[in-house]
Amino acid sequence: MAEERFYELIFICQPDTPEPEIDKVIATLQQSIEEQQGRLEKLEKWGARKLAYRIGKNREGFYVFLAFRSRQSDLIKELERRLKVSEPVLKYLTVRIDEELKRQSKLAARRERRLARRPRKPAGESATAAG
Amino acid sequence: MAADTPPPSAAPHSRGPAPRGDRPRKPRRQYVRKRKVCQFCVDKVDYIDYKNADLLRSFILDRGKIIPRRITGTCSRHQRWLKTAIARARNIALLPFAAGS
Numbered sequence: 001m002a003e004e005r006f007y008e009l010i011f012i013c014q015p016d017t018p019e020p021e022i023d024k025v026i027a028t029l030q031q032s033i034e035e036q037q038g039r040l041e042k043l044e045k046w047g048a049r050k051l052a053y054r055i056g057k058n059r060e061g062f063y064v065f066l067a068f069r070s071r072q073s074d075l076i077k078e079l080e081r082r083l084k085v086s087e088p089v090l091k092y093l094t095v096r097i098d099e100e101l102k103r104q105s106k107l108a109a110r111r112e113r114r115l116a117r118r119p120r121k122p123a124g125e126s127a128t129a130a131g
Numbered sequence: 132m133a134a135d136t137p138p139p140s141a142a143p144h145s146r147g148p149a150p151r152g153d154r155p156r157k158p159r160r161q162y163v164r165k166r167k168v169c170q171f172c173v174d175k176v177d178y179i180d181y182k183n184a185d186l187l188r189s190f191i192l193d194r195g196k197i198i199p200r201r202i203t204g205t206c207s208r209h210q211r212w213l214k215t216a217i218a219r220a221r222n223i224a225l226l227p228f229a230a231g232s
Contacts, residue, residue: 012223012224051224052221052224052225052226052228053227053228061224091223091224093222095181095219100178101178103177103178105177107177108177111175
């Protein structure tokens with residue numbers, strides 16, 4: 001089985017969509033995530049925000065943000081298909097960020113290690129490595 | 132932007148030119164070129180979040196273009212991450228692609 005991947009998904013709805021309508025879209029996404037054994041980690045409604053550029057005729061959009069883990073890459077296809085066919089959705093973006101998070105923690109760990117040995121003189125460090 | 136001295140390279144690892152404090156100072160034309168430091172390195176940033184539009188906005192012009200790192204002083208690695216983050220933010224309409232209005 002493929003390793004678990006971490007995704008973030010943002011989609012934008014028409015600003016004049018009634019809230020239950022948006023909840024319905026979210027519910028269908030949640031359902032497909034569950035069906036494919038994904039784990040939803042975060043669900044945030046950012047609400048209506050100004051768009052940086054017009055999408056269609058809209059200057060505003062209702063943002064919804066999801067973060068989830070999954071082993072099935074087909075899940076992304078499924079989610080994006082659902083977003084594409086749902087009426088109020090203007091735009092969506094899925095980003096896989098596990099590798100960036102991995103890199104982040106790696107760098108953080110390295111910095112910590114370096115900080116831990118900082119009290120010593122930076123030079124001549126290799127001589128003490130044998131212990 | 133012609134300067135009499137070549138601009139110091141923006142590489143983060145070279146610690147800059149040796150201090151020239153004991154040079155005789157001419158009042159005119161003598162200005163200290165303030166060394167630009169990568170803001171992300173200073174803050175020890177390991178991941179530039181594309182959702183943080185306010186931060187990203189400070190690295191694009193009003194027109195929407197990414198500010199080159201020779202201006203901002205960002206190191207190459209962070210500029211690369213920044214570029215990705217801005218691209219993503221643009222895709223989801225958090226940042227503009229170009230001068231819209």
